[in-house]
Amino acid sequence: MQENNNQEQELDINHLMQIRRDKLKELQEQGKDPFEITKFNRTNTAGEIKANYENFEEKDVTVAGRIIAKRIMGKASFCTIQDCDEKIQSYVSINDLGEESYKAFKTFDIGDIIGITGFVFKTRTEEISVHAKEVTLLSKSLRPLPEKFHGLKDVDLRYRQRYVDLIVNPEVKNTFVLRSKIIREVKAYLDNKGYLEVDTPILNTIAGGAAARPFITHHNTLDLDMYLRIANELYLKRLIVGGFDKVYEMGRMFRNEGMDIKHNPEFTNIEMYSAYQDYNDMMDLTEDLFKSVAKNVLGTAKITYQGTDIDMESKWKRISMIDSIKEVTGVDFNTIETDEEAIKIANEKNVEVDELKKTRGNIINAFFEEFVEETLIQPTFIYDYPVEVSPLTKKKPSDNRLTERFEVFIDGREYGNAYSELNDPIDQYERFKKQVEAREAGDEEANMMDDDFIQALEYGMPPTGGLGIGIDRMIMLLTDSASIRDVLLFPTMKPLNNA
Numbered sequence: 182m183q184e185n186n187n188q189e190q191e192l193d194i195n196h197l198m199q200i201r202r203d204k205l206k207e208l209q210e211q212g213k214d215p216f217e218i219t220k221f222n223r224t225n226t227a228g229e230i231k232a233n234y235e236n237f238e239e240k241d242v243t244v245a246g247r248i249i250a251k252r253i254m255g256k257a258s259f260c261t262i263q264d265c266d267e268k269i270q271s272y273v274s275i276n277d278l279g280e281e282s283y284k285a286f287k288t289f290d291i292g293d294i295i296g297i298t299g300f301v302f303k304t305r306t307e308e309i310s311v312h313a314k315e316v317t318l319l320s321k322s323l324r325p326l327p328e329k330f331h332g333l334k335d336v337d338l339r340y341r342q343r344y345v346d347l348i349v350n351p352e353v354k355n356t357f358v359l360r361s362k363i364i365r366e367v368k369a370y371l372d373n374k375g376y377l378e379v380d381t382p383i384l385n386t387i388a389g390g391a392a393a394r395p396f397i398t399h400h401n402t403l404d405l406d407m408y409l410r411i412a413n414e415l416y417l418k419r420l421i422v423g424g425f426d427k428v429y430e431m432g433r434m435f436r437n438e439g440m441d442i443k444h445n446p447e448f449t450n451i452e453m454y455s456a457y458q459d460y461n462d463m464m465d466l467t468e469d470l471f472k473s474v475a476k477n478v479l480g481t482a483k484i485t486y487q488g489t490d491i492d493m494e495s496k497w498k499r500i501s502m503i504d505s506i507k508e509v510t511g512v513d514f515n516t517i518e519t520d521e522e523a524i525k526i527a528n529e530k531n532v533e534v535d536e537l538k539k540t541r542g543n544i545i546n547a548f549f550e551e552f553v554e555e556t557l558i559q560p561t562f563i564y565d566y567p568v569e570v571s572p573l574t575k576k577k578p579s580d581n582r583l584t585e586r587f588e589v590f591i592d593g594r595e596y597g598n599a600y601s602e603l604n605d606p607i608d609q610y611e612r613f614k615k616q617v618e619a620r621e622a623g624d625e626e627a628n629m630m631d632d633d634f635i636q637a638l639e640y641g642m643p644p645t646g647g648l649g650i651g652i653d654r655m656i657m658l659l660t661d662s663a664s665i666r667d668v669l670l671f672p673t674m675k676p677l678n679n680a
Contacts, residue, residue, distance in 0.1 A: 230242060231269065247262060257274040272302075339353075389411075390415045498559065508553075523544040565584070565587075600646070
């Protein structure tokens with residue numbers, strides 16, 4: 182039955198498209214091809230007019246937009262157009278346009294893009310409108326808009342046809358306006374803190390700076406396999422070696438991994454590095470950055486995300502990973518010294534650990550992910566990660582099994598990752614070696630050896646604090662969006678069979 186309905190809908194659409202193509206052909210035969218128009222002199226947007234009616238009343242304006250509604254009433258009609266920021270109604274009559282132009286207007290379809298010149302007034306129902314003196318067809322819509330698009334439950338279609346989604350769901354457009362504002366605010370905050378924005382390569386000969394599977398491509402001229410970057414960390418730290426004190430880069434990263442509401446293969450990330458600082462300074466910066474951006478974009482740092490009240494205004498909680506596990510489970514890894522003891526407690530608590538990762542440090546991390554992460558609703562810094570899961574981080578002086586690293590969690594989701602950066606080239610080389618061994622044993626996310634980065638560290642890098650923030654997740658939080666696909670204009674999608 183569903184297949185029959187789909188076939189009927191397809192036939193209806195094809196019929197309507199043919200009608201519109203016939204209208205276009207007739208216009209072209211009359212020498213009125215709208216696609217030959219190269220420019221239209223619009224004077225104002227609908228939003229400007231409606232926000233400042235007292236300045237526009239009875240004055241001539243020229244507006245342009247897509248027809249989203251039309252009512253034909255004999256010798257007079259109404260239509261509503263939607264432009265970049267608002268909708269506005271227009272009164273169109275045969276007396277103003279003349280018989281030929283009015284007849285042409287009546288043939289216009291929902292979805293057509295038109296220009297209207299006329300004066301601004303209010304109707305008897307107090308609706309701000311444009312009394313049309315001239316109407317120009319600027320682009321013919323050959324495919325009808327879905328009538329009930331807003332009510333469709335097929336979100337897959339909305340992501341695939343974002344252009345239609347933006348037309349019929351104005352609130353979607355608002356999400357991406359906010360996205361742009363959030364990105365500008367993040368950059369402005371860092372600029373004001375003395376950070377320099379830089380660019381680093383997207384194509385790398387080594388996939389490094391994070392634990393992730395890379396995308397592989399091939400450079401024909403060099404006959405060399407290359408990787409789309411999974412992080413920009415190692416290049417940014419080279420710049421700290423080179424003498425820049427504060428740098429940041431926001432851009433696309435690429436990870437050849439699964440897709441869900443939190444992950445897309447390409448995503449926007451920002452990383453920043455500051456010489457002579459540590460992970461405590463990065464905690465302060467992270468908290469202040471989120472609060473500042475929220476206040477400047479939304480007017481408040483107390484928000485609601487998917488029905489949960491999130492208080493970013495109050496002081497954020499800070500707790501070590503080991504203490505957070507003890508707080509939730511009662512298991513105290515400060516009293517568990519050996520890998521064997523850790524494996525035993527993991528078995529008792531039914532925590533699954535990969536055969537290659539049966540060490541105390543990896544098990545601590547597994548306990549955290551299994552029991553703690555989802556409980557972190559209000560903004561929380563989890564710090565002092567095991568060295569096994571932090572190959573680029575400086576060890577904690579009081580316990581060299583741990584590192585000076587934190588991640589920040591809100592509503593059970595990680596938003597940022599920061600280190601007191603490892604600047605010891607000998608230690609870094611040994612950690613890379615262990616990563617290479619793990620990679621050779623089958624861990625596709627393990628780091629590769631980066632000899633040039635080791636060489637850079639050998640010239641000397643000052644003590645440095647580094648921070649990475651998932652910008653898409655930050656935007657999800659501040660726009661109350663459930664899925665990362667809701668904040669990406671064109672998320673990665675599997676092609677349809679007929680695509």
